[in-house]
Amino acid sequence: MATTSSLLPLIRLQSKIYPSTSPSHRASLPSIEHKLVISGGRSISGHVAISGSKNSALAVLAGTLCCSSGTVALRGVPELLDTRTMAEVLRSVGARVEAEDGGVLVVDASNVWVTEPCSEKIGRIRAGFFVLGPLVARFGKAEVAMPGGCRIGLRPVDLYIKGLEALGAVAELREEKVCVYGANGKGLVGGSFHLTYPSVGATETFMMAASMADGVSVLTNAAMEPEVADLAKFLNACGACIEGAGTSTLVITGRKKLYGAEFTILPDRIEAGTFMAAAAITRSCISLSPVIPSHLTQMTEKLTEAGCKVTQIGSSALEVSAVPEVTGGKLQAFNIKTLPYPGFPTDLQAQCMALLTTCVGSSIIEESVFENRMHHVKELKKLGAEIKLSGNSAFIGGTKPERIALSGGRVRAADLRGGAALVLAGMAASGITEVENIAQIDRGYERFEEKLLSLGADIRRESEAAV
Ligand code: EPZ
Secondary structure (H helix, E strand, O other), X not given: OOOHHHHHHHHHHOOOOOOXXXXXXXXXXXXXXXXXXXXXXXXXXEEEEOOEOHHHHHHHHHHHHXXXXXXXXXXXXXXXXXHHHHHHHXXXXXXXXXXXXXXXXXXXXXXXXXXXXXXXXXXXXXHHHHHHHHHXXXXXXXXXXXXXXXXXXXXXXHHHHHHHHOOOOEEEEEOXXXXXXXXXXXXXXXXXXXXXXXXXXXXXXXXXXXXXXXXXXXXXXXXXXXXXXXXXXXXXXXXXXXXXXXXXXXEEEOOOOEEOOEEEOOEOHHHHHHHHHHHHHOXXXXXXXXXXXXXXXXXXXXXXXXXXXXXXXXXXXXXXXXXXXXXXXXXXXXXXXXXXXXXXXXXXXXXXXXXXXXXXXOEEEEOOOOOOOOHHHHHHHHOOXXXXXXXXXXXXXXXXXOXXXXXXXXXXXXXXXXXXXXXXXXXXXXXXXXXXXXXXXXOOOOOHHHHHHHOOOEEEEEEEEEO
């Protein structure tokens, strides 16, 4: 194992350590492809139940590795390809993960002893990499393969590594694995770190690692996403001492041990925003709950600007109406620039682009978070959308009030949110739309077509020939 000094050039050399693109790291999705077949041009109505947040559940599942005694009982973990993969990652290091009645997922990490999780599973999802922090903080070492996940950019992990180095860790890249060791082969020590970019994953990794470091740690320019705050709430329930979650400065007082607790995952704001867009693009009225309205202000503002009526019902429900009686039969275009929270969420960019192809007037979407998150543009154009791409900006031509902008066709999901956007577009298009490769959607939306069916959409899942 190289010493710290000899590692630094390597780490500096690898300042942007990128996930692998080798086949072994390509997300291994089911061999039989499925597609969704949608008959568009129908309105929807009724109420949709929102599941627990995928991105909170994945981080909290990684956080369960911090608990060296007791069991964790999680409610609200959505049944997804990604949460199933994360459970397999935890099992690969010796944790017991079992679904119990009543939708409770029990994790017992007290007997974890392996510090090198299964590379194949880590290669399937980005969040697999989140186990690095807990493992090195608890055991003084960890070897984790480069992560997989949506191919929406290079998605380096340099900020994760630098954050751990600020806690006394030593890291090296060896055979596409990140090997991290605690100071002198032991655990981590408190330290301060400033994130050059408010990375969600890097914030969550630092938070989990610092929770068990010896001393006080401070993280500045931290990500403020609700899922980050949810992870802090979970870790504090397990005995951690994290202050400032949800703000850009975290102060974390390390604890020797964390213990199991009961916890409920917060509602998925991105799933909720996706269904809000579904109501708007089909010119319908639906209600959705549970939601945390303050987590959806960006989407609410944009849909209101377009002419929709968004009403809060009680403390945890919203109604979105885009019916002709409310909108006068047309929605106005609006512009978007994606930003870290509390800015407009990048995870709702694709869904809004689908909506904007049906609005009157032209619009601009600027994607500032990921450098390659426009795969859905070429697919939407197959359905008749007028979109020009220039770098990370999409210029969407409006539609004429008297004609439907989109017509059915065969399109392919390249990533999770882009796939959902194509389903929304198919719901608005005239005729039949087939969305292929929906395993991407199954990664992040629980019972997606079932929920849309219950709202009155004409949608069904079919299997493609074996690929
Ligand atoms: C999380 O990804 C979410 N995933 C993403 O959701 C979400 O889009 C993203 O945060 C932003 O909100 C999970 O929580 C599992 P980042 P993450 O680190 O943590 C760069 C979905 O659809 N960066 O905040 O990977 C990075 O390349 C998924 O549900 C570095 O440069 O996002 C990107 O350009 C997609 N170095 C930007 O920061 C690093 O070390 C934001 O990435 C880390 C990140």
